[in-house]
Amino acid sequence: MSFPVSVWYGVGSVTPPFNEETIRRDLNNIKDAGFKYVRGWVNWRDTEPRPGEYDFSSVENLLRVAGDIGLKVILQVYLEFAPDWLPRLHPDSLYVSESGNTIMPQGSPGVCLDNPGVRARAEEFLRRLAQVVVKYPNFYAWDLWSEPNVIQWIYQPTGWRGLFCYCNYSKGRFRDWLRTMYSSINELNKAWHRSYLEFNDVEPPRFVSLHFARDNIDWLTFNIAKLREDLEWRVKVIRSIDSSHPVVSHSHGGTSVFSNPLFGEPDDWEMASVVDAWGTSFYPKHAGRVKPDHVLDALVLDAARSAASASGKPYWIGELQAGQGVGGFKATEPVTPDDVALWMWQAIAHEAKAINIYHWYPMMLGFESGGYGLINPDGTLTDRARRAGEVAKVIYENSDLLLKAKLINSDVAILYNIESYKWLWIAQRHSSDVLSRSILGVYRILFNSNHNVDLVSIRQVENGLISRYKVLVAPLSLVMTPKAALSLRDFVSNGGLLLVDSRFAAIRNDGYIDSCTPAYGLSEVIGGCEDGYVSVDKVSLRITNDLIPGLKVGDLIIGSNYVSWLNSKAHEVGVSELNLDKPSITINDYGNGKAVYVGTSIGLSYEVNGPDSGVGKLVNGIIGMAMVQPPVEVKSTKQGYVEVRVLKSGIDHLLFIINHSYNDQLVKVRINENVLNVGNALIKDLVTGASINIINNEVQLTLKGRQVVVGLVSR
Incomplete structure (x- = not known):
C-alpha cells in the first residue's frame, strides 16, 4: 500500500477553466515531478447547473486523464459552493444571522442544509456523484468536507461576521435537540430561567444576558453536535453507494485548539469520530500568521493526531502550504523548497498518514491571488515543485515503513477542554487566544524539553481514558463537568500527577459556580479552595519551599492573566506578592498521586514572558516529580x-x-x-x-x- 502524497489541482475553481490539452500537460508534469496522486475539486454548483440535470464531465475527464497517465485521484467535495438556483426554489433556505440578516450567496457560502428540501437535493447530488466516480479504478478517496463550519468561512462580509444559523429549520432542529436534553419544557425553563409554554416557543440565544449562561452553552453545544451529525450524514450518503474507499474530512485553521465555537467552528475530537481519517490544514507561512512558529506548527500536528487517535483513526494533512502566503495586500516571506520538504517530513514525524499539498497552481483570482501555488502561473515547474516531488518519491519508496510508524507513547497529556471554550461567549471574548495560548505555552515548554505530548479532550477524561498518562496538565480549564471531576479524582488517586492553574474548575457545566472553587469537590484533590483571585498583567510568585526539583527558596515565577491563592492544608510551595499569607503554589497528596496548583495562568505567562519567567523550570520540575523522562x-x-x-x-x-x-x-x-x-x-x-x-x-x-x-x- 502506498503512502498518499498528492497535489491539489482545482481546474476552473481557483484557476481559469483549462482545456483537456492543458490538463493532460499538467497531470503529466505532476507525474514527472514524482507524484502518484492528484486531488481534484467537485463543486455542487458546477455539476448540477439546472435542477435535476447533472454534468459530471469535468470530474470524469480528470479521472480519465489521470488514469491514462497513472495517477490516483482523491476528490474534495464542496456542498458549500451550491447551485445558484437553490434560493429561487427554496427561498427559506438562506442562512440567517443572529440579527435577522439573510445571506444571499455569491458563489459561497451556499444555503442552509437544515432545510429538508435542500438536504434532499444535496443527498441526491452526492449519490449521483458517487455512482459515477466508483466506476474509475484510479479513484482513491473522498474528502467530504473541507474545513467544516456552520457557515462556510469563505463568506467574508464587511464588518461583523455574525452568528449562524437562525433560519426556521435550524431553530426547529435546535428545539428537537433540546427535547432530547430536557425531560420537559419545565426543566428547560428552570435551567434557562424562562417561562416558555412549549418547546416550539423556544428561541436560540442571540446575545449574552448578564446573569444567564445555560442557554448560550446549550446553543454552542448543539452547533458542535450538529457539525458532527452533518459530517456523519455526508459519510452515510456516500457509504450507501461506495463502501470501499476511504472517507475523510479536514479542519480549518489547523486545529480547534485555536478556534472559538461561537463562530461555528467544530470540535476536532467530535468530527474525527465519524470519518475514516481526520485531517488538518497546515500553513506555517499563512498570510494570517504574524510570524512562522515551528512549535505552534508542532502543536497543530499533535492536536490533529490526538483528535484522530482518540477514535482510533489516522490523521491526514488535508492541505499543506505549497507557496507564498497572500491575503489581499498582505504577503508573507516566500516559501522555499526546503520549507516544503521540511513541512512534509515534520508532518510524518508527528504521525501523519497522508499529505495533500495545496495547490499545484497559485490562486489565480480573488483575495489570495498569486499565493499558495507550487508552480508558476504559466504552468512551468518551480524548484519547490521539484523538491516536493523528490520528497514524495522517498515517501512512496518507504510507504510500508512510514504507514506503520507510531510515536513512542507519551507519559504527558494536555487537556483540551471544549467546555472552557464555550465559556468565551459568556465572558464576551470573541477570540480564543486566552485559552489557545494557555495550551500553546504549556506545549512549548514540553516541546523545548523534548517530550512527546498528547492532547486529550474532556470527553476522554469523562470516559476514564487517561489512565496511561503519568501527568495531565489542565491549563486555564475554567469549566468542569461532574463526570470529568470524578475521573480526575480517580486519575490522581491511582497515582497520576495533575497540574492545574488559576481558576481551575471555577464554573460548573450548568453555568453556575459551586460553593467552592474548584467545583464538584475537586478542592479535596488540590487540597483547598481558592480564597481569592485578581486579574493582572504581570505578577511575581516567590518559592518558599524546595519541594519541586530545580527550584530553590527565593526563586521567582512571573505570572500573567490571574493571580490567586488558596485556603489550603496542602504543602505550600510558593506565595504571590499580592498575598503573602496564603499559598499560591501548592502540592497536595491525594491517594497514590499528587495534585499541583499554581495560582496564575502558567501557559499564558510562558507565552507572554518567555523562558525568563521561571514557568519552564516550574513545569519541568513538576514533570520530574512524576519521574517522566523525555525520549x-x-x-x-x-x-x-x-x-x-x-x-x-x-x-x-x-x-x-x-x-x-x-x-x-x-x-x-x-x-x-x-x-x-x-x-x-x-x-x-x-x-x-x-x-x-x-x-x-x-x-x-x-x-x-x-x-x-x-x-x-x-x-
Missing part, C-alpha cells in the same frame, strides 16, 4: 530549533532530526535507553541515503539550515 536529550548550536522524534515501525525505529532554523547547527542527540537502546550502530538517512553513526546511544552531526534527517534504525 531524547538534544543539544544544538541554537537551542529550541532542533526537533527530534522517535517513531516505532514494526521491529524498526525511525529517528527524525529536524533543523527548523535557517542556519547550520551542530547537533547532539542522546536517545533514552528506555526508549531505544542500540549502543553502537550505523543507521541510514532515508532522505539522502547517507550512513550515520550512533555511538553509545548518541548521534552527533552538523545539519544545514532547514535540513531533515530521517534515520532508519533497523533490527
Whole structure:
C-alpha cells in the first residue's frame, strides 16, 4: 500500500477553466515531478447547473486523464459552493444571522442544509456523484468536507461576521435537540430561567444576558453536535453507494485548539469520530500568521493526531502550504523548497498518514491571488515543485515503513477542554487566544524539553481514558463537568500527577459556580479552595519551599492573566506578592498521586514572558516529580530549533532530526535507553541515503539550515 502524497489541482475553481490539452500537460508534469496522486475539486454548483440535470464531465475527464497517465485521484467535495438556483426554489433556505440578516450567496457560502428540501437535493447530488466516480479504478478517496463550519468561512462580509444559523429549520432542529436534553419544557425553563409554554416557543440565544449562561452553552453545544451529525450524514450518503474507499474530512485553521465555537467552528475530537481519517490544514507561512512558529506548527500536528487517535483513526494533512502566503495586500516571506520538504517530513514525524499539498497552481483570482501555488502561473515547474516531488518519491519508496510508524507513547497529556471554550461567549471574548495560548505555552515548554505530548479532550477524561498518562496538565480549564471531576479524582488517586492553574474548575457545566472553587469537590484533590483571585498583567510568585526539583527558596515565577491563592492544608510551595499569607503554589497528596496548583495562568505567562519567567523550570520540575523522562536529550548550536522524534515501525525505529532554523547547527542527540537502546550502530538517512553513526546511544552531526534527517534504525 502506498503512502498518499498528492497535489491539489482545482481546474476552473481557483484557476481559469483549462482545456483537456492543458490538463493532460499538467497531470503529466505532476507525474514527472514524482507524484502518484492528484486531488481534484467537485463543486455542487458546477455539476448540477439546472435542477435535476447533472454534468459530471469535468470530474470524469480528470479521472480519465489521470488514469491514462497513472495517477490516483482523491476528490474534495464542496456542498458549500451550491447551485445558484437553490434560493429561487427554496427561498427559506438562506442562512440567517443572529440579527435577522439573510445571506444571499455569491458563489459561497451556499444555503442552509437544515432545510429538508435542500438536504434532499444535496443527498441526491452526492449519490449521483458517487455512482459515477466508483466506476474509475484510479479513484482513491473522498474528502467530504473541507474545513467544516456552520457557515462556510469563505463568506467574508464587511464588518461583523455574525452568528449562524437562525433560519426556521435550524431553530426547529435546535428545539428537537433540546427535547432530547430536557425531560420537559419545565426543566428547560428552570435551567434557562424562562417561562416558555412549549418547546416550539423556544428561541436560540442571540446575545449574552448578564446573569444567564445555560442557554448560550446549550446553543454552542448543539452547533458542535450538529457539525458532527452533518459530517456523519455526508459519510452515510456516500457509504450507501461506495463502501470501499476511504472517507475523510479536514479542519480549518489547523486545529480547534485555536478556534472559538461561537463562530461555528467544530470540535476536532467530535468530527474525527465519524470519518475514516481526520485531517488538518497546515500553513506555517499563512498570510494570517504574524510570524512562522515551528512549535505552534508542532502543536497543530499533535492536536490533529490526538483528535484522530482518540477514535482510533489516522490523521491526514488535508492541505499543506505549497507557496507564498497572500491575503489581499498582505504577503508573507516566500516559501522555499526546503520549507516544503521540511513541512512534509515534520508532518510524518508527528504521525501523519497522508499529505495533500495545496495547490499545484497559485490562486489565480480573488483575495489570495498569486499565493499558495507550487508552480508558476504559466504552468512551468518551480524548484519547490521539484523538491516536493523528490520528497514524495522517498515517501512512496518507504510507504510500508512510514504507514506503520507510531510515536513512542507519551507519559504527558494536555487537556483540551471544549467546555472552557464555550465559556468565551459568556465572558464576551470573541477570540480564543486566552485559552489557545494557555495550551500553546504549556506545549512549548514540553516541546523545548523534548517530550512527546498528547492532547486529550474532556470527553476522554469523562470516559476514564487517561489512565496511561503519568501527568495531565489542565491549563486555564475554567469549566468542569461532574463526570470529568470524578475521573480526575480517580486519575490522581491511582497515582497520576495533575497540574492545574488559576481558576481551575471555577464554573460548573450548568453555568453556575459551586460553593467552592474548584467545583464538584475537586478542592479535596488540590487540597483547598481558592480564597481569592485578581486579574493582572504581570505578577511575581516567590518559592518558599524546595519541594519541586530545580527550584530553590527565593526563586521567582512571573505570572500573567490571574493571580490567586488558596485556603489550603496542602504543602505550600510558593506565595504571590499580592498575598503573602496564603499559598499560591501548592502540592497536595491525594491517594497514590499528587495534585499541583499554581495560582496564575502558567501557559499564558510562558507565552507572554518567555523562558525568563521561571514557568519552564516550574513545569519541568513538576514533570520530574512524576519521574517522566523525555525520549531524547538534544543539544544544538541554537537551542529550541532542533526537533527530534522517535517513531516505532514494526521491529524498526525511525529517528527524525529536524533543523527548523535557517542556519547550520551542530547537533547532539542522546536517545533514552528506555526508549531505544542500540549502543553502537550505523543507521541510514532515508532522505539522502547517507550512513550515520550512533555511538553509545548518541548521534552527533552538523545539519544545514532547514535540513531533515530521517534515520532508519533497523533490527
